Amino acid sequence: MTDNRLIPAAVFGALLAIGFIGGGALIGQGVVNARVGDRSVTVRGLAERNVKADLAILPLRFTASGEVLSDVQGQIDIDLAAVRQFLTAQGYPANAISLGRLEVADRRSREYGTQDGGPRFILAQTVIVRTNDVDRVQATTRALNDLVRQGIVLQDFSGPTYVFTKLNDVRPAMIAEATAAARTGAERFAKDSGAGLGPIRQATQGSFEILARDEIGDEGQSPDKKIRVVTTISYRLR
DSSP: OOOTTHHHHHHHHHHHHHHHHHHHHHHHHHHHHHHHTTOEEEEEEEEEEEEEOSEEEEEEEEEEEESSHHHHHHHHHHHHHHHHHHHHHTTOOGGGEEEEEEEEEETTSTTTOOOSSSOSEEEEEEEEEEESOHHHHHHHHHTTHHHHHTTOEEOSOOOOEEEOOOHHHHHHHHHHHHHHHHHHHHHHHHHHTTOOEEEEEEEEEOOOEEEETTSOSOGGGOSEEEEEEEEEEEEEEO
16 A cells, blocks of 8 residues: 655655756856856867069179188188179179179188198188069079189089068068958857857967968078968957
8 A cells, every 4th residue: 555645745845956956047048148258169260371582692602722721711702703704794783793702811810720721811701682573593503613713612512592581571471361261160069069150259360471482491591482370369268
């Protein structure tokens, strides 16, 4: 025989459980709603652009050595005339060619103290080509064997340096591209999370990087370059 006193207790327990469940659901919903107002998403936008250097700097450093300083100086003058003639034949105007300092080393002076029987004096002269004609400099580099055949000793030759000087011309458009890319990513995230995308909360523009186009080797030695900028933007979520 069922105890009738247990029925009210069971009903009361069921109602109490339902109350806890409902209360828990309301509490959970309240926490979610409280977080929605403060939710945000932080995304990064990348912009890249391939460019070509618009300035080339070609240093040519050559040396001569001997026992008599005046003779070595005379050889340097002969080599300098040959280098100028070579560069003129390559098509460079006079204002693209400048003369660096003359270096003189006495290997038997107190500073060097060398008594190995080698030449006493070593002179080095540098000629610098600075031009916007990047293609011409590339062709000149391939033709340097003509100078070597004339007996001109090129020292420490590491090739020309190529520079991109028009960063300010592409900066605004690249920032706009990076910002648009960041917003696209934020909109996708907001859609996937079932929220609306709000205004920008915080934005940071990273520094511009100029790299070799293939990101191999020294950027300065490559006429083909890649510019990269990354923006970091935080958006509020509605």
